[in-house]
Amino acid sequence: MRLGLCCIFREEPIKFRRTTAAYLARQAPADRRQYLADIAGANAAALKAALVYCRENGIGAFRINSQILPLKTHPAVGYDITDLPGHADIRAGFEACGRFSRRHDIRTSFHPDQFIVLSSPNPDVVRRSIADLAYQAEVAEWVNADVINIHAGGAYGDKAAALRRLEVVVERLPPAIRSRLTLENDDRTYTPRDLLPLCEQIGIPLVYDVHHHRCRPDGLSVADVTARAAATWDREPLFHLSSPLEGWKGAKPARHHDYIDPADLPVEWLNLELTVDVEAKAKELAVKALRAYLDAGR
DNA sequence: AGCGGTCAAGTTGAT
């Protein structure tokens, strides 16, 4: 089982830079481009450092923050990579990450945030979402990321209709997005039971988040969803795991704990060829702790 | 140098 680290580090001094639209808007255009170029270059270097850390610590996957090129598609201060001074070097930095990822078999992925909604009845929301996915797909090409994982979005009072809209949009996506796109069950709206039929029908892999499934049960067992979700993948499946902050009987079980309680790791996942992204607030420490637990148990 | 308010976006559900 390959364990994955999500986006950031708790103790290791590897940081990704960001900025704000308000700040950028105040800068003269040339200053703005240079500032963004500095951030992009720094983030390429940070990604390389993250991948090296993963390799040296037995971490087999890394999720890349969707702000790796901050505000890339912002309506007022968005930019093309070729607008940035030194853009060839910036791109080369990301491509070096891609070669490292291939050579050392560190799987990388993207998880666009909640604003990316392909099922929205608002065409402008969908259009802007696709623009953001296109940016992440471009970086994914550079860095050898095989997954861009999103949620199914809102229900708008009619889940079936929303999923039909989603299907239409997905089928029209450009190949760089479509070939990487995956769907994940969430903890309030779309369960595995809702998503599996669509995933099976049009060939979108399901990222099975067992914590969300436990927060929002749908009558399917962990064993059933594990098998059906794994079958939606034409490559190594990617699943998500976390533990509840205050236990399963706490007020808000959806909130994530610092670490993974090994009891939350489904026994059905053991001995599968699988990537498990560890969604735990102690980040690399939690991944290493779970790794140690698994290695000790063999 | 350190502190704290603020940060693009959508949707749901708790208050």
Place this chain on the structure above:
DNA sequence: ATCAACTTGACCGCT
């Protein structure tokens, strides 16, 4: 009707 929760810090203006 409003607002926190999603991810969670990092940034930037101010002292």
